Amino acid sequence: MSESEYIFTTTKTTTAIATTTLPPTLDSITSTLSDTFVHYLNYLGKLPGGDYLLWYIKASYKDDPIRSLFELMLFIFGVRYFLMSKRKENKSELVKFSQREIDELIDDWNPTELVEPVNDTEDWQLKSIPQIEGPNGPKVKLMNLTKGENVLNFAINDFLNLSRNETIRHKAKDIISTTGVGACSAPNFYGTQEVHVRLEEDISSFMHTDNSIIYGQDFITSTSVLPAFVKRGDLCVVDSGVNLAIQKALVVSRCDISWYNHNDMNHLESVLKELKPGLDKQKQIQRRFIVTEGIFDNTGELVNLPELVKLKNQYKYRVFLDETNSIGVLGDFGRGVTEHFGIDNKEIEIIVGSMAKSFGSSGGFCTGTKQMIHHQRLSSLAYVFSASLPPYSAKVTSTAIEEILHQKNGKSIIVSQLQHLISYTFKNLLTHLKSSPFIEIVNDSSSPTIHLALKNEYRESIGLPQYYGNVEFVRTGKRAKFNNELDEHYLLENFILQKIIDEVLKSKNILLTRSKALLEHENLPIRRPRLLVLVNIGLTENDVDSLITGFNDIINDICTSIKTPNDLTTLRNEMINY
Amino acid sequence: MKKPSNTLPQAPVDDRPPEVLADLEFGKLTSKEYLYVAKHPENEPYIKSIEDEPPLFIYISTYLSYLILIIIGHIRDFFGKIFKPQEYSHLVEQNGYAPWYDGFESFYERRMKNRIDDCFARPIYGAPGRFIHCFDRKKVGKSEYEYPGTTSECLNLSSYNYLGFGQSKGVCTTHALKSIDDYGTSGCSPRAGAGTTDLHLDCEALIADFVGQEDAILISQGYGTNGFVFPSIADPKTLVISDELNHASIRFGIRVSGAQVKVCKHNDMKDLEKVIRNAIAQGQPKTHRPWNKIIIAVEGLYSMEGNLCDLREVVRLKEKYKCYLFLDEAHSIGAIGPNGRGVCDYFGIDPKKIDILMGTLTKSFGATGGYISGSKEIMKRIRLSYATNSYGESVPPAVLAQIISSMKVIKGDINPGEGLERLQRIAFNSRYLRLGLKRLGFIVYGADDSPVIPLLLFLPAKMPAVSRMLYDMGIAIVITAYPATPIVSGRVRLCVSSALTKEDLDDTLRKFNEIGDLVFLKFSSGRAGGSKVKGKPPRWSIEDVLAHNVEDCKKPNLGEMP
């Protein structure tokens, strides 16, 4: 009974409650319990807001002490339940150490370097990045590699050549001379400028959607938008060729993932069919998305949207579509894949895209229904916790949209010009490379980025693997425990492509580029590194011709010198001495 | 089609003379007295800023307010769903589709934030300088606004315009305009593709030199900088020890990287040491293998609390326990230190002792973007494996020009003297406003020299009240509440700028004084300083405050006055 003794030595209020309300008829167990309970009540008064609670408890205690006790137990149970999951994993695992033992362990501990130093075989990747003196555009002056002026630039994303457009530059300067460069604030505070509001309206009316939202960077857009809507327990059915930003979005959102083979609608259908029975059992429907891209960044392929829309409506999924590479490129007015296929934009729930490519500006956007966009304004981290896009960039995009809307015969003038040049380049490259034993075009004809890759037979003959990276993510929906290790074959294959790029630059004064996928970060396997030819309308058919003439010879020269796996050793040395 | 009154009107043309407009963006210094050099005294210990507490009944009424808000919210949800199903249609399943977000997830947003929606995202036009120009608007219905067509010119205590480079006139603008002529409007390509120009290289070299590191990498957004740098330095065998109040971008970056995280108490060095010691001793979970490495991630100046990190102690701990240090200087670079070089400059610590210095260019430099800097070897690896470098856009030319020119002004390479004046003005202004508010009796958090001044309101109802009243009086401020802060400590966050004059601050103090009496905000106990008589709560009259503030705010340690 030591506890009950203790009670009566505590503060006055408690004693008062205890003496006046303790009913003498209760049996001894209950009274002990009640006493203990009253004792702990004292502590409550010290908490902020505790006085109020105390008052409530007093009142209820007066009516029925047993009920109070019951309520308390319920409360404790609730708290315990809440803390349980955390406690379980922590406590049982910890080993107890004395301070001395900890000190010894600390002395013993030998951490690795913060980052691994860049080794000989990797260094060329940095050295081979072109450095441009003066403005970037269709013709540039190079400061490194093969130095030269008027280099034809088949390596930029400014497909519509708007970055140096006279009207756009004029408008950009107008804004800078009234608002300065930076927005200096987050959009939810005082970072929303008139031009931002206008741009959101412009994008919505361009895309025929309700509402839009803009982000300060293109690469962060998908990674921020998707996790605002999919959480643990939600389901994403994802194309297994999606870009890194989406991969990371999926990882961060912790949703359930099912994969379907890259752009394979039959497989998508069978995946959806397989998932259906399980989903039908859900008492409360969880959110479901099909996640895909318009023109895939990794492969340059065009999504089979009509089929996908049919399936999504049939199985009731929402679609997340990344139009980064297709906006301003596909459709009569560059509205992207939806316009290309004649599909109403309302069919696609979430569209995201980049303003740093075709629009010659910077930042990213997301467009769709009003409530979807509105939710992002408070829940999408990169919108809430980052400064607004510079106001002038917003104006640049708005003006770029105006430029795109200049039309002839019901089509945007510049977009048709781009499409024409793309198909010209594609057709001629295809013909030119048809007989090549080494290299092939691997994408659809509509992509402004033409993807070339080493042919599989050739790759096999020199001992290159089928794919790089790991398949853990695709197999299990959980990312691999550890990052991919450095893979020398991956470097070597890329180096072959770089040799082609360097030779093209040297002999033709033309700049190409290649896919620079980072093996260590990619959660999906990388099939084949790509040599990229990026078309922009600052270039002419003549320029394309001069790229193509003798292109095959350059490739042949380089590839015939690498015929067996043994030749890779020489190549490796070359790579080290780059 | 929307009704015309529902769309934002065109910004009016301001035809006042250019000198007047320039002065509205950056006020002229009115006396040499209003300058101050902020540096932590060499051998003095770090002073932890004291967080004053309000009387208990403030806490109780705050909890009660939230309780009432929550209960009423739930009642409205309950009956709303029954009687007005069409208004709640987005919260329930619709013909086989799950709602976009469920009622529970969005409860806070719908039932609390939505009520004070008009205090956020007020659209503006013009440079976010000393004054900011807001479009007046009136809320109609649930989330629509009506614009009467008028605008308000408000003193700007809201933008991160620390050094006052949020200007549309002056040398930086000239540079930015020229860069558009010379370089165009876009970065055109990822850096690793064909997006590297001489302007990028110059800018990176300048940043590295400015922050005192060997090399720097420039990224087009501060959030994205943190978001994708962690995967390059941390893997699942790495432990990141992160301050509990670290910015969302840091937490996001750590999640992307897959590294393990342990959280330590805010700016609590004892706790940090304990966490480090335990982490090394326990090793990785389950396997108990030692960690590959431990990275401590802290910020230089915390944007919600106004605290400076105890850098000396963090560096000592990091060296003692062989950890690496990631320091986010988003708010401190430019704004803190006698030369504007951030917290290292302020505490007199060699920046090379910090493994990775990150910062953003959105704030003090009036540009946008972020940087990562460190030793040559580390930067080389990060440059190679930075996802944004390979997949994301590069920084556009005008932003580069703004960074380069503003940084050169701070260094004194352009317009010698102007940079120093800006630095000393923000140092003075920060101390002046902070001391004034303390003496009037407000609870303010943060270090003496911090340009971020959080002024505590606690009660949710006071947030819109203060915001709306100040707006009507011509002052633009930011209110922040849960989830950016703990639920009980809703606050006003003031960001001081070099662009403000001493007279602007006097005006601000007068208006706060008025409002403080009106909505009952003066409840400081004096623990954090400002008292006239030691031990008594400070309640100076505004006249008294203004009479002594200039000399007094320059005395060391405002927490210990008088």
Ligand SMILES: Cc1ncc(COP(=O)(O)O)c(C=O)c1O
């Ligand atoms: C500590 C910290 N890091 C990063 C950022 C993000 O910077 P930005 O606004 O340039 O995206 C912020 C911005 O608020 C910040 O406070």
